[in-house]
Amino acid sequence: xxxxxxxxxxxxxxxxTVARALIGCRLVDERDPARPLRVARIVExxxxxxxxxxxxxxxxxxxxxxRVMFGEAGHAYVFFIYGxxxxxxxxxxxxxxxxxxxxxxxxPMAGFDPHARLDGPGRFARAFxxxxxxxxxxxxxxxxxxxxxxxxxxxxxxxxxGVAYAEEWADRPWRFYDGASRHxxxxxxxxxxxxxxx
DNA sequence: CATATGATTCCA
DNA sequence: GGAATCATATGA
Numbered sequence: 776x777x778x779x780x781x782x783x784x785x786x787x788x789x790x791x792t793v794a795r796a797l798i799g800c801r802l803v804d805e806r807d808p809a810r811p812l813r814v815a816r817i818v819e820x821x822x823x824x825x826x827x828x829x830x831x832x833x834x835x836x837x838x839x840x841x842r843v844m845f846g847e848a849g850h851a852y853v854f855f856i857y858g859x860x861x862x863x864x865x866x867x868x869x870x871x872x873x874x875x876x877x878x879x880x881x882x883p884m885a886g887f888d889p890h891a892r893l894d895g896p897g898r899f900a901r902a903f904x905x906x907x908x909x910x911x912x913x914x915x916x917x918x919x920x921x922x923x924x925x926x927x928x929x930x931x932x933x934x935x936x937g938v939a940y941a942e943e944w945a946d947r948p949w950r951f952y953d954g955a956s957r958h959x960x961x962x963x964x965x966x967x968x969x970x971x972x973x
Numbered sequence: 974c975a976t977a978t979g980a981t982t983c984c985a
Numbered sequence: 986g987g988a989a990t991c992a993t994a995t996g997a
Binding site for chain 2: 864
């Protein structure tokens with residue numbers, strides 16, 4: 776018996792709030808009936824605060840690519856980057872706000888090889904087979920959806936990755952991760968001792 | 974039409 | 986440290 780999926784209202788909050796709330800939630804993929812259900816626990820996210828945020832793709836306004844971010848909360852925004860990677864995002868807050876949350880890492884729970892790597896936005900999307908074809912999909916209605924977390928994780932906030940060009944927006948602490956997870960994409964350099972007790 | 978670059982990953 | 990590799994945005 777699977778948990779109930781997150782509803783529209785849950786997504787209708789600003790990106791920083793949603794990005795934090797997303798840590799520990801589960802992404803469920805039952806798009807392919809021929810494959811077993813795939814589930815991962817999200818352990819790392821980044822918030823993008825709409826057009827004024829110079830690190831956000833929505834800064835360029837409404838284009839074919841960014842249109843979904845300007846629409847209803849709770850949809851997938853998937854973009855292709857560096858000629859080889861798809862990245863999975865979740866739209867939030869509401870029409871015209873263009874807030875979004877990038878899912879940067881997860882830990883495999885079901886349907887994956889137990890050693891599958893879901894750390895890093897490119898690897899995460901690839902593990903689920905999420906591509907630009909999935910951009911615009913409604914996460915409150917389709918076969919790709921999110922379920923609430925069971926326990927509140929210890930959340931660590933840092934600056935976002937790869938946005939140095941965004942000037943004063945680059946240093947905002949809008950990257951969030953589960954400090955107890957060993958599946959974070961860029962663990963702190965002095966990370967020994969982090970994680971579950973042995 | 975031409976060009977620059979990126980919300981990254983992998984290899985040396 | 987540097988390459989891979991191309992969609993997207995922007996300017997001619």
